[in-house]
Amino acid sequence: MQLSRVVAAVAGAAAVFCVMVLPADAESQSARSSPVPITQTLGQLGDRAGIFMGTAVDMTALDNEPTYRARVASEFSSVTPENVMKWQLVEPTRGVLDFTAADELVSFAQANHQRVRGHTLVWHNQLPTWLTTGVANGSITPDQLRDILRQHILDEVGHFKGKVAQWDVVNEALNEDGTLRSTIWLQQLGRGYIADAFRWAHEADPRAKLFYNDFNLESLSAKSDAAFALVQDLRSQGVHVDGVGIQGHLAVQFPAPGTIQENMKRFSDAGLLTELTEADARMVLPADATKLEAAAEAYRVMLDACLLTRHCGGVTVWGFTDLHSWVPGVFSGQGAADILDANYQPKPAYNALRTDLVLAARSHGDDD
Ligand code: XIL
Numbered sequence: 602m603q604l605s606r607v608v609a610a611v612a613g614a615a616a617v618f619c620v621m622v623l624p625a626d627a628e629s630q631s632a633r634s635s636p637v638p639i640t641q642t643l644g645q646l647g648d649r650a651g652i653f654m655g656t657a658v659d660m661t662a663l664d665n666e667p668t669y670r671a672r673v674a675s676e677f678s679s680v681t682p683e684n685v686m687k688w689q690l691v692e693p694t695r696g697v698l699d700f701t702a703a704d705e706l707v708s709f710a711q712a713n714h715q716r717v718r719g720h721t722l723v724w725h726n727q728l729p730t731w732l733t734t735g736v737a738n739g740s741i742t743p744d745q746l747r748d749i750l751r752q753h754i755l756d757e758v759g760h761f762k763g764k765v766a767q768w769d770v771v772n773e774a775l776n777e778d779g780t781l782r783s784t785i786w787l788q789q790l791g792r793g794y795i796a797d798a799f800r801w802a803h804e805a806d807p808r809a810k811l812f813y814n815d816f817n818l819e820s821l822s823a824k825s826d827a828a829f830a831l832v833q834d835l836r837s838q839g840v841h842v843d844g845v846g847i848q849g850h851l852a853v854q855f856p857a858p859g860t861i862q863e864n865m866k867r868f869s870d871a872g873l874l875t876e877l878t879e880a881d882a883r884m885v886l887p888a889d890a891t892k893l894e895a896a897a898e899a900y901r902v903m904l905d906a907c908l909l910t911r912h913c914g915g916v917t918v919w920g921f922t923d924l925h926s927w928v929p930g931v932f933s934g935q936g937a938a939d940i941l942d943a944n945y946q947p948k949p950a951y952n953a954l955r956t957d958l959v960l961a962a963r964s965h966g967d968d969d
Contacts, residue, residue, distance in 0.1 A: 649962030653915030655679030779827030844874030
């Protein structure tokens with residue numbers, strides 16, 4: 602309660618400030634800098650600040666829960682399928698492609714004027730059993746696997762050509778020490794699988810923005826150094842890579858990433874796009890006021906880094922309500938990672954994002 606009053610006060614103060622400093626003849630600026638109604642959503646505020654504000658979407662919840670569906674439609678300017686574009690879901694049976702659920706999300710996004718991020722083409726998790734079994738028992742040879750991967754990328758990116766703005770082409774290919782993760786892709790195809798994946802994705806949709814995506818890329822580290830070197834190396838080979846997705850799965854029991862802005866700047870300075878693609882901030886349960894404030898700070902650090910980085914396109918949260926979060930199922934005893942609680946009520950993190958977006962929207966309008 603108190604926090605929302607603080608937000609209102611900050612927004613009000615910023616509005617007064619903007620009106621006072623505007624030159625009398627700056628009509629267009631003045632229109633853009635009109636007070637931000639406190640009712641504006643993250644997506645609308647993001648538009649004003651020049652970034653997308655997105656969420657991962659759980660298709661079961663979207664289909665079955667009107668409150669969830671309404672909130673996805675109204676609150677966000679970008680959507681990412683949480684699961685339904687992953688290989689396990691689009692090709693559970695070899696050679697039988699099923700894009701029904703993913704198509705449904707794309708139609709939903711079009712109806713609500715939202716951007717779609719495609720996630721993900723090459724990963725070591727959520728692969729179909731026919732593929733992992735075939736590789737394990739040798740019935741799929743490395744040459745065949747390469748053809749299968751090529752076909753998968755051409756089929757999927759081709760299916761969504763012109764409809765998916767960005768693809769996480771390769772997901773989580775790096776270890777924490779910066780070496781390449783030992784996946785079936787690396788083991789069977791060698792390190793060239795990454796360049797090939799980008800080449801095939803670009804062939805299938807030359808206008809889609811292509812990303813390398815990973816976790817623990819927020820700070821300067823051996824892993825983010827390796828991601829930087831990886832995309833530079835791809836570019837030096839003439840491979841089309843547009844950007845790097847920084848997942849942003851944070852936890853309040855660890856320090857917030859203090860070097861995120863410096864890290865993102867180097868990608869930006871090298872002409873690469875960045876996005877926060879899977880932001881959340883989990884905590885050891887039970888939640889309390891201190892942990893919720895720390896989570897708000899974690900979200901704020903990520904949003905501010907994006908707002909302050911020239912080529913950062915947006916922030917996508919990996920789920921927006923604690924009612925539907927991947928965290929409790931994966932991190933035992935942890936949760937409360939999202940910006941709304943399980944009753945869709947705003948948490949401090951939601952208010953923190955709003956506050957900084959309101960302020961950014963103003964300075965964006967004033968600077969142009
Ligand atoms: C997670 C989904 O949220 C879960 O529903 C699913 O069971 C497993 O995958 N990094 C990623 C995402 O790139 O695809 C993962 O999504 C979370 C971690």
